[in-house]
Amino acid sequence: MTDPAFSSVPAPASAPARASAPASGQADVDAGHDLTAGMLPADAAPTTFAELTTIRTGGRPLFLLAPETEDELIETVQDVWASGEDWLLLGGGSNTVAADTEFDGTVVRVLTRGMTLLEPGRAADSADSSAAAAAAAAAGAADGDAVAVAVAAAAAVAVAAAADAAAGAGADRVVLRVQAGEPWDDLVAHTVAQGWSGIEALSGIPGSTGAAPVQNIGAYGQELANSLVAIDFLDYESGERRRIPAAELELGYRTSLLKHGLRGLVVAVELELWDTAAEASVLGAALSRPLAFPQLADALGVHLGDRVPLADVRATVLRLRAAKGMLLNPGDPDTTSAGSFFTNPIVSLSFSRTLPESAPRWPLNDPELPDRVIPLEDYYGIGPVPGAAPVVPLVKLSAAWLIEHAGISRGFRLPGSRAAVSSKHTLALTNTGGASGEEIAQLARFVQQRVQAEFGVILQPEPVLVGLGL
Numbered sequence: 001m002t003d004p005a006f007s008s009v010p011a012p013a014s015a016p017a018r019a020s021a022p023a024s025g026q027a028d029v030d031a032g033h034d035l036t037a038g039m040l041p042a043d044a045a046p047t048t049f050a051e052l053t054t055i056r057t058g059g060r061p062l063f064l065l066a067p068e069t070e071d072e073l074i075e076t077v078q079d080v081w082a083s084g085e086d087w088l089l090l091g092g093g094s095n096t097v098a099a100d101t102e103f104d105g106t107v108v109r110v111l112t113r114g115m116t117l118l119e120p121g122r123a124a125d126s127a128d129s130s131a132a133a134a135a136a137a138a139a140g141a142a143d144g145d146a147v148a149v150a151v152a153a154a155a156a157v158a159v160a161a162a163a164d165a166a167a168g169a170g171a172d173r174v175v176l177r178v179q180a181g182e183p184w185d186d187l188v189a190h191t192v193a194q195g196w197s198g199i200e201a202l203s204g205i206p207g208s209t210g211a212a213p214v215q216n217i218g219a220y221g222q223e224l225a226n227s228l229v230a231i232d233f234l235d236y237e238s239g240e241r242r243r244i245p246a247a248e249l250e251l252g253y254r255t256s257l258l259k260h261g262l263r264g265l266v267v268a269v270e271l272e273l274w275d276t277a278a279e280a281s282v283l284g285a286a287l288s289r290p291l292a293f294p295q296l297a298d299a300l301g302v303h304l305g306d307r308v309p310l311a312d313v314r315a316t317v318l319r320l321r322a323a324k325g326m327l328l329n330p331g332d333p334d335t336t337s338a339g340s341f342f343t344n345p346i347v348s349l350s351f352s353r354t355l356p357e358s359a360p361r362w363p364l365n366d367p368e369l370p371d372r373v374i375p376l377e378d379y380y381g382i383g384p385v386p387g388a389a390p391v392v393p394l395v396k397l398s399a400a401w402l403i404e405h406a407g408i409s410r411g412f413r414l415p416g417s418r419a420a421v422s423s424k425h426t427l428a429l430t431n432t433g434g435a436s437g438e439e440i441a442q443l444a445r446f447v448q449q450r451v452q453a454e455f456g457v458i459l460q461p462e463p464v465l466v467g468l469g470l
Contacts (some may be wrong), residue, residue: 003144026422049098049437050465052090053327055338056208057437058098060467061107068111070267074234077265080106081236088466089265091208094328095338099437099467110210110265112181115190117174118270128154172275175229180210180266180380184217187209188195188394191273192310195286196228198273200290201296204321206328206339210266213246215254215462220317221293229270236263253364253396254343254462276310285309295320302336325424333432335462340427341444342399349393356454360401364394364415399459400427419443441468 050059065080067073080087086105136412174196178187187395188203201222203425205212212224228246235242249255258266276286287290287307297304299316321327325334352361403426413420419442422428431442448459448470461470 012069026171049093049096049103051053053093053098053338054176054336055097056336057100057431057435057440059100059102061103061105063106064109065106066109066111067212068113070112071417073110073112073180073265074267075110078239080108091181091211092206094206095211095463096464097338097437097440097465097468101467102465109180110208112179112180115182115187116177118177164194167179168277172278173272174275176271176273177232177269178269180208180268181206182209184209184212188314192314195276195280195310196273196314197276197289198222199224199271200288200310201293201312201317203317204327209269213249213251213256213266213269214258216251216256220296220320221291222289223251227271229272229274230268232267234265234267236265236297243269246322253346262318288313316353323424325422325428334422334424334428334430336432337422337428338429338463340461341429342403342427342447343462345397345402345457346394347397347457349395352395352397355397356405359405360398364396389428401423402451402455402457402459403427403447406454408450414446417443421447423455437468441465441470444470
């Protein structure tokens with residue numbers, strides 16, 4: 001589960017990294033901004049973070065608002081901002097861990113729904129198509145699935161690009177505008193049913209669509225960045241509403257400008273997908289994008305770069321996620337979690353060589369220096385060029401491997417704690433029943449300390465922490 005629950009969160013200087021910490025004191029309502037007007041009564045809806053989040057921890061917010069239309073959402077958020085009090089935007093609650101104390105501010109649940117087809121279709125560009133496949137392959141392991149190797153990942157790029165050019169380059173594309181509150185997996189299910197490919201490998205990720213760009217959700221060889229065109233954004237600092245192209249969001253591995261500096265509300269997202277209707281009429285099935293993740297290809301019994309029926313990809317991804325406790329299921333206690341609690345660390349190639357040879361790793365960039373024209377007066381015949389910034393080769397590690405080899409096994413828990421490592425996947429921390437937010441944080445700190453002591457790597461938390469710090 002990598003989908004962040006918050007579309008955007010203010011981060012005061014006193015708050016821990018990637019958290020929103022409320023200031024002390026009760027929120028006052030400005031005249032003309034009645035925040036209680038749309039507040040949910042206690043008997044009509046959940047009123048604590050424990051009831052609003054998948055990990056089931058957290059206290060009560062002072063105010064809880066739940067606008068259901070785009071206009072209501074914008075007006076509500078503007079009123080909350082005008083009050084000057086602390087605020088949080090909450091989506092599906094699947095990537096949030098909250099303290100059990102009261103949140104002294106306003107929580108706005110984003111419940112807007114709906115999808116609009118903006119462009120019925122236009123010719124795809126083969127270069128763009130191949131680039132998307134290559135980028136997806138380079139994205140690496142899904143939520144810590146440490147099974148691929150660098151050679152296989154590199155092969156995926158080449159094979160996917162070739163298959164893309166041969167089979168999918170002429171397909172039409174569709175552009176969808178999706179409301180921020182639309183549940184992400186409902187969107188994926190709809191696109192698969194329509195025969196639109198591009199996000200099928202992102203099946204089963206919980207949370208809301210508007211939250212997806214915040215950390216550029218990704219899994220099984222696909223990332224949101226491969227399909228995102230733009231976001232409709234209400235800026236907290238300026239109060240302006242604007243359309244921000246995906247290229248300006250600085251999308252990276254589980255990160256974006258929305259996560260680091262750009263505060264506000266994602267009103268809607270625009271996605272560009274491939275319409276497979278034309279080729280399906282010939283081939284007899286709506287086919288996926290070229291597969292770019294070894295575990296998924298193996299599970300489907302095909303090769304990297306192959307294209308298979310969309311429905312088969314979705315069903316297989318859902319099965320793989322369920323086996324790891326990464327698919328919400330009331331009957332599976334391991335899914336009472338915030339999904340993957342730690343991101344896969346990115347380190348320098350030189351540092352990665354200090355780790356055991358068995359530690360999985362994936363190269364993220366090309367270490368070869370680009371060609372450069374050097375003025376004659378600046379060239380002395382030896383040594384590096386003065387002022388030239390070296391290209392540092394980066395490597396992504398498997399957080400799950402580091403945790404397991406630091407001596408923390410599946411099902412591990414601290415004595416007397418109700419928080420535990422998932423019995424299916426060491427990346428997930430679970431609430432076994434009645435755990436507090438602080439118990440989850442204590443276990444996370446212990447995992448961090450063990451990995452740092454054993455390997456010198458500091459794992460970074462993936463969920464949004466509310467009133468908690470690691």
